[in-house]
Structures are given as C-alpha cells and as structure tokens.
Amino acid sequence: MIKPYHSGRFKALGLHTKYDEELVVTSAKDVIRGLHFQGHPLPQxxxxxxxxxxILDVVVDIRKGSPTYAKWDSFILDSENSYVLYVPEGLAHGYAVFEENTIVCYRMSNIFSAELEGGIRWDSVGVEWGIESPVISERDRNLIPLCDIDSKFIY
Incomplete structure (x- = not known):
C-alpha cells in the first residue's frame, strides 16, 4: 500500500498540507524526465x-545562497518500498524509469502554469542516472544547462 499523503502526518512534520493539482504519468523503461520546476509567483x-x-527520483537545489546550491540527490521510489518524496519549492525535479509501464504520481501545491514552467538539462549537473541509452523528450533535450539558469529562488 502507498499512502502518498496524510494531512495529519504532514502537519505534524511541519510540511505543506494544501495541494491544488494531482497528476499521474505512465512512462516506458529508460525514459528520463526533467529536471523541471515552476517559478514565481506560483512555485510548486x-x-x-x-x-x-x-524510478530513480532526482532533485537539484536551485536556490541562490543555499549551501547545497547546484547539488543533487537521488532516491529510489518503487511500488515495493512505497516511499514518498517531498520536494520543496526551489528544487528542480526529474526521474529515470527502470521498468516498463511505470506509474508516477505527483501532488502539487499550485496548478501547473506553462508560462512559469522552467527546467535545466538532465545532463548538466552530473547526475548518475543509471541508464545507458536514455530516452529524452525534445522538450527536455532543449532545456538549458544549470550554469545558464537565472534562478529566482532564494535560500
């Protein structure tokens, strides 16, 4: 069983408890999605x-002034470990898919806005994705590298 959200538990941990949008994505093996974020005034x-x-779920800190700015971390999420990853504002997010027909669920604090959508190239921060021949969408291939980003997120 996966329980991605429990308001009482989130509140007890001091985490955000109001979510405006949910998304379910099915992906093929060897797909890499990301690294995406949504900017101000509606960061997610x-x-x-x-x-x-x-999946290998990856976050990259893009908050200027943060001691972990430009650093990344990764986590294995799957249907067996039932882990849930909380991604705060100011972190870019992406993932690599290791199995066919993988289903990833997102809960987001603000509704998606194409005008505020941003991203950094999947290969610009040194992430060890674990996929030899990744499948990357045209949109993600055209994202800018981290070194060229003008982040408005402040630590």
Missing part, C-alpha cells in the same frame, strides 16, 4: 510516489 511543492514500477 511536489509530493512524488511510484504506484507501479521503479
């Missing part, structure tokens, strides 16, 4: 879970 907190399959 994301709560990510993997209902079926297995």
């Amino acid at each position: 907190i994301k709560v990510i879970s993997c209902a079926k399959g297995k």
